[in-house]
Amino acid sequence: MNRRHVATAAITLVCALTVLASGSPAFAAPEPPPSAPASVTEPGASAPERSLEDVRQEIEALYRKAASATDAYNLAEEQAAAQSAEIVKLAKEMTKGQARIDDLKNRAGAAARAQYRGGGMPPEARLMLVDDPQLFIDGVGRIRQGHKATQDLLNELTRMQADLATYSKDASAQWEKLEANRVKQEKAKKEIKEKIAAAKKLEDKLEKEELARLIELERQAQYDAQTAWLSSGVLKEIDSRASKQGKKAVTFATKQIGKPYEWGAEGPGTFDCSGLTSQAWAAAGRGIPRTSQEQWRLLPRIAIKDMRPGDLIIYHSDASHVGMYIGDGAIVHAPRPGRNVTIAGAGSMGILGVVRPDK
CATH class of the missing domain: 3.90.1720.10 (endopeptidase domain like (from Nostoc punctiforme))
Structure with missing residues (x-):
């Protein structure tokens, strides 16, 4: 050998x-x-009379069903934990997004108040009253920059509002999944306990x-x-x-x-x-x-x-x-x-x- x-x-x-x-x-x-x-x-x-082998097989089947339910419970628990983490992440993004929107609105309000303090006259109209050509040219550049800054501010405000709506929608979807998995957990937990109790009951009768x-x-x-x-x-x-x-x-x-x-x-x-x-x-x-x-x-x-x-x-x-x-x-x-x-x-x-x- x-x-x-x-x-x-x-x-x-x-x-x-x-x-x-x-x-x-x-x-x-x-x-x-x-x-x-x-x-x-x-x-x-x-x-x-049932043979002891029949009883063994029945107990074995119950524990296997409990094991399968345990897998379902563990998976639902893992998914629920991931969804909870995602909800927390989304909540943080929503808080940051709302803070950014508030800041953009404040900046837009400041611009509006500045124009009001200028008598409500648009910058273009005030520029026409300037006699110095160089001042006029410089003023045109500043007005263009101001227009671009204003447009960028409005674009960012619109984008942040859309992002905030998306975050809110995603958070709602995650909450629904979280609740569904909690239901699965409870169902699996109940089945686990029932199968283990049934198996133990059979063993206790011996x-x-x-x-x-x-x-x-x-x-x-x-x-x-x-x-x-x-x-x-x-x-x-x-x-x-x-x-x-x-x-x-x-x-x-x-x-x-x-x-x-x-x-x-x-x-x-x-x-x-x-x-x-x-x-x-x-x-x-x-x-x-x-x-x-x-x-x-x-x-x-x-x-x-x-x-x-x-x-x-x-x-x-x-x-x-x-x-x-x-x-x-x-x-x-x-x-x-x-x-x-x-x-x-x-x-x-x-x-x-x-x-x-x-x-």
Whole structure:
């Protein structure tokens, strides 16, 4: 057996031990075929008994829906923050514009008052009374300059009034978007809480032994999926050399291991999945989108065989979960409510694709 095969076998064993020993497994793993699953009957229910595996899958589905809603919440929050900043910017521009308009009006008023003090006689008429030719010529030049200055003042006043109207219109549009995103936030927040509460309710109905068995089923599903992924030979082609920024991102992410998952959180004490990855890359000096769905949509995509530490693996068909590849077939991620930031097998969930923030 050559060195590569030995390394692959060792990685498989390490991932297996990691998954089996961890109290916070990666979530949404492909379902393993249950050999002789335990069953659970909800108290007071007359329906046929449901297997514990059915319960596990239902809990998993609820948490995945919560994760998708969390992405929607985070995106709406990010957009609302950007719109609030734009409204503040527009308000400042409106204040400056109004001050400039007031100044222009004062200058126009001063010119009108000066003409009034001159008896209301236009400068051209007064110039005709001058006997000295040189004074006449100089006066013509000053009148022309005065006309140009007056016209420039009126043009600027008109332009500033138009700008002020545009700022006001833009601010109104931003307010409408801000309110729409606040509605989206509240809707997503409600859905998140409902799904998490429903999942917790199912878990709370389980006896202690059933809950332990449920966790074991989750681990087994993770292990089976990871083993299948490694057995495909995918590690033979993966490049383990991280970029300088990638190393910094991995260092930050792995330092968060053990911290609890909390939806909408970006640290420092708690994280959700994309909060962890976005903050890790921010620590590496590279700003990336806040949500896993936006990370999938906007960041450069690469083939799995070209993956290196620091790259982000996007999971599930709706891109509702993300983890950071750290090498040797493993990721660091924030799994779901009730779990902590942990290391898991990169193939322990359904991979949608891989993106690279520093490509």
